[in-house]
Amino acid sequence: MNRVRLLIFNAALGALDYRVPDGMDVVPGSVVVAPLGPRQIVGIVWDDGRLPGDPVPDARLRPLLGRLPVPPLRAELRRLIEWTADYYCAPLSAVARMVLSSGGALKGPATMTEYRLSGGLPERMTPKRELALAALEGEQATLRELAAIAGVSEGVLRGLVNQGALEPVEVDCDRPYPRAGASFSEPELSAEQAEVASRFVAATRDGGFAPFLLDGVTGSGKTETYFEAIAESLRNGRQTLVLLPEIALTEAFLRRFEERFGAPPVVWHSSLKSTERRRAWRAIASGAAQVVVGARSALFLPYGQLGLIVVDEAHEVSFKQDEGVRYNARDVAVMRARFEHIPVILASATPALESLQMAEAGIYERLVLPSRFGGASMPKIETVNLTEEQPERGRWLAPRLARELFARLERGEQSLLFLNRRGYAPLTLCRHCGYRFQCPNCSAWLVEHRLSRRLACHHCGHQAETPDRCPECGEPDCLVACGPGVERIADEVAEILPDARVAVATSDTLNSPEKAAAFVAQAEAGAIDVIVGTQLVTKGFHFPELTLVGVVDADLGLEGGDLRAAERTYQQVAQVAGRAGRGAKPGEVLIQTRHPDAPVIAALAAGDRDAFYEAETEARRHAGAPPFGRWAAIIVSSEDESEAREAANRIGATRPQLPDVQILGPAPAPMSLLRGRYRYRLLLNARRSAEVQKVIREWLGALSFPQGVRVGVDIDPYSFV
Numbered sequence: 001m002n003r004v005r006l007l008i009f010n011a012a013l014g015a016l017d018y019r020v021p022d023g024m025d026v027v028p029g030s031v032v033v034a035p036l037g038p039r040q041i042v043g044i045v046w047d048d049g050r051l052p053g054d055p056v057p058d059a060r061l062r063p064l065l066g067r068l069p070v071p072p073l074r075a076e077l078r079r080l081i082e083w084t085a086d087y088y089c090a091p092l093s094a095v096a097r098m099v100l101s102s103g104g105a106l107k108g109p110a111t112m113t114e115y116r117l118s119g120g121l122p123e124r125m126t127p128k129r130e131l132a133l134a135a136l137e138g139e140q141a142t143l144r145e146l147a148a149i150a151g152v153s154e155g156v157l158r159g160l161v162n163q164g165a166l167e168p169v170e171v172d173c174d175r176p177y178p179r180a181g182a183s184f185s186e187p188e189l190s191a192e193q194a195e196v197a198s199r200f201v202a203a204t205r206d207g208g209f210a211p212f213l214l215d216g217v218t219g220s221g222k223t224e225t226y227f228e229a230i231a232e233s234l235r236n237g238r239q240t241l242v243l244l245p246e247i248a249l250t251e252a253f254l255r256r257f258e259e260r261f262g263a264p265p266v267v268w269h270s271s272l273k274s275t276e277r278r279r280a281w282r283a284i285a286s287g288a289a290q291v292v293v294g295a296r297s298a299l300f301l302p303y304g305q306l307g308l309i310v311v312d313e314a315h316e317v318s319f320k321q322d323e324g325v326r327y328n329a330r331d332v333a334v335m336r337a338r339f340e341h342i343p344v345i346l347a348s349a350t351p352a353l354e355s356l357q358m359a360e361a362g363i364y365e366r367l368v369l370p371s372r373f374g375g376a377s378m379p380k381i382e383t384v385n386l387t388e389e390q391p392e393r394g395r396w397l398a399p400r401l402a403r404e405l406f407a408r409l410e411r412g413e414q415s416l417l418f419l420n421r422r423g424y425a426p427l428t429l430c431r432h433c434g435y436r437f438q439c440p441n442c443s444a445w446l447v448e449h450r451l452s453r454r455l456a457c458h459h460c461g462h463q464a465e466t467p468d469r470c471p472e473c474g475e476p477d478c479l480v481a482c483g484p485g486v487e488r489i490a491d492e493v494a495e496i497l498p499d500a501r502v503a504v505a506t507s508d509t510l511n512s513p514e515k516a517a518a519f520v521a522q523a524e525a526g527a528i529d530v531i532v533g534t535q536l537v538t539k540g541f542h543f544p545e546l547t548l549v550g551v552v553d554a555d556l557g558l559e560g561g562d563l564r565a566a567e568r569t570y571q572q573v574a575q576v577a578g579r580a581g582r583g584a585k586p587g588e589v590l591i592q593t594r595h596p597d598a599p600v601i602a603a604l605a606a607g608d609r610d611a612f613y614e615a616e617t618e619a620r621r622h623a624g625a626p627p628f629g630r631w632a633a634i635i636v637s638s639e640d641e642s643e644a645r646e647a648a649n650r651i652g653a654t655r656p657q658l659p660d661v662q663i664l665g666p667a668p669a670p671m672s673l674l675r676g677r678y679r680y681r682l683l684l685n686a687r688r689s690a691e692v693q694k695v696i697r698e699w700l701g702a703l704s705f706p707q708g709v710r711v712g713v714d715i716d717p718y719s720f721v
Contacts, residue, residue, distance in 0.1 A: 006043030011091035029072030069108035184262035216369030218578020238307025245316035268294030296329035379587030425481030505533035544583025648680035
């Protein structure tokens with residue numbers, strides 16, 4: 001191979017041709033350095049004939065500068081990159097960039113200097129130094145990372161280094177991870193679990209593409225069954241990837257994993273320090289990382305010898321990426337397993353309708369765990385009709401729910417209140433002039449967070465201090481919180497039960513695996529009486545003393561224009577209900593609603609999941625919605641509103657007229673201003689037979705737009721804002 005075509009990370013430039021110098025050995029998948037003008041760029045050697053573009057004459061080819069010391073990307077991963085780019089209408093380079101997600105890992109073996117507290121104190125103590133010393137207890141990282149942890153400047157830490165309070169530590173960047181043992185602590189499985197586990201073990205041992213839907217009620221021991229498949233993968237010397245939907249679930253999972261296999265898995269998520277990310281990436285690429293547990297981005301890592309993929313809580317919406325490459329990790333995981341010729345397990349107590357239809361069609365093998373492990377019973381579920389059992393004025397918990405909270409506290413049992421709304425109140429207004437606090441960057445109200453005394457936008461992250469007077473009329477003490485968030489519910493619990501120990505569990509309070517681990521430890525130790533949380537607490541947690549779950553507002557998820565609202569509401573409420581009665585004591589669930597006769601609420605109260613899914617299936621079939629039809633969204637945005645509107649109208653005016661594709665819009669997006677950009681949307685509703693991606697590429701490819709306009713494509717959208 002004396003000439004190669006590179007995939008580079010600039011979609012505007014396309015593929016580039018280079019000459020391979022004598023003595024340099026490159027193969028498809030090799031990661032190389034090449035010249036581009038006066039700069040040097042990183043690229044991936046791609047297979048002949050698979051990247052479009054006219055070949056450059058041999059005489060004009062510039063030579064490659066070097067090959068980076070990492071294993072070539074395997075053919076299976078290159079095919080996954082191509083499929084993902086094609087299916088989700090994304091640039092090939094953007095997908096490939098997710099594979100090479102650790103720049104430091106590409107530089108080869110190395111050591112580096114990290115720092116930790118030495119135990120000594122500086123000669124002169126300042127408030128910043130005192131803050132740093134308190135925050136860095138038990139921490140070891142680079143100065144930049146320690147500065148972020150402590151909330152001080154790097155200059156403060158350099159002063160502590162000079163004073164001997166911080167000491168340098170030379171670290172091998174590629175030191176091996178502890179080895180997991182397949183037989184370290186083998187569990188006793190129930191007959192139902194053993195039957196399911198044996199099927200997983202056989203598929204993992206035999207290899208070949210085998211997609212499974214593990215459909216088990218909450219508390220049925222799904223994790224233990226797929227742990228046996230992981231054990232078989234370990235025995236075979238193959239790698240396993242386990243995808244989790246939330247970073248907060250990681251610590252609880254890691255502990256269970258270590259108890260079973262004697263060593264923690266390799267972790268991959270956005271909160272990793274650069275040194276941790278580098279070490280993990282290289283261990284994964286070399287095949288040394290036995291089991292990887294991570295968020296959706298772990299799916300695109302270059303595994304050396306992947307043997308099994310598990311997607312836990314596979315129904316979760318957080319597996320859908322809504323920025324950049326808008327992919328669904330659940331579906332891409334199935335495709336990766338197909339390219340790798342390995343089994344994939346989708347585990348859930350409330351599977352997505354699409355997954356159930358794939359099982360119905362015989363494409364997925366469905367394995368069912370119908371009862372809880374150890375004889376625990378499913379909780380009793382009742383509705384509280386808020387039109388008849390109204391909460392007291394200024395409160396949000398109905399009297400019956402308040403009484404049950406008191407009864408659980410008296411018996412020393414735990415309760416959980418679920419409201420999928422962070423902060424104290426979703427809207428703050430002035431009772432004097434009616435002024436409402438709105439985000440300057442988004443068409444959204446600012447949410448009051450009373451614990452941190454701030455108003456925050458949950459879409460762009462804008463924050464402001466909560467003022468003492470109205471910024472419009474200047475009147476003091478006139479600001480009113482409208483509606484409840486979890487912080488307000490926690491305050492109400494504190495009023496009703498002044499002796500109760502209350503914990504607020506949201507992505508604000510459990511924003512790292514360490515904080516989540518501390519929360520779990522407190523709950524398990526009985527140091528928490530009432531948990532008030534968002535969807536973060538609906539899955540993954542096992543508290544044996546938790547016997548009451550109260551759903552504060554079951555109707556909340558049914559509001560708005562979400563076309564999957566009923567399914568999402570069912571999944572969320574069913575999952576949070578599953579936290580109750582997982583131990584020896586029976587559980588009870590109270591669902592507060594103003595619409596007890598709504599099909600989804602009635603199905604939840606009756607515990608009739610099959611009836612709900614059957615009705616939802618027929619509604620989707622009638623509407624031509626997924627999985628019986630195809631959806632795709634086109635999102636047009638610009639900082640200039642008229643520019644965005646004109647671009648959207650141009651797209652709408654040139655829409656193709658096709659019998660199997662209906663195109664709606666353009667219309668202003670429900671969130672018409674997001675992060676300072678005005679947005680318009682079009683929605684395609686197509687039959688399953690339609691080549692939606694081809695239609696969109698040809699349609700948009702014929703148009704050009706001003707530089708400030710962005711046109712995004714979302715295949716199989718989950719968000720309609």
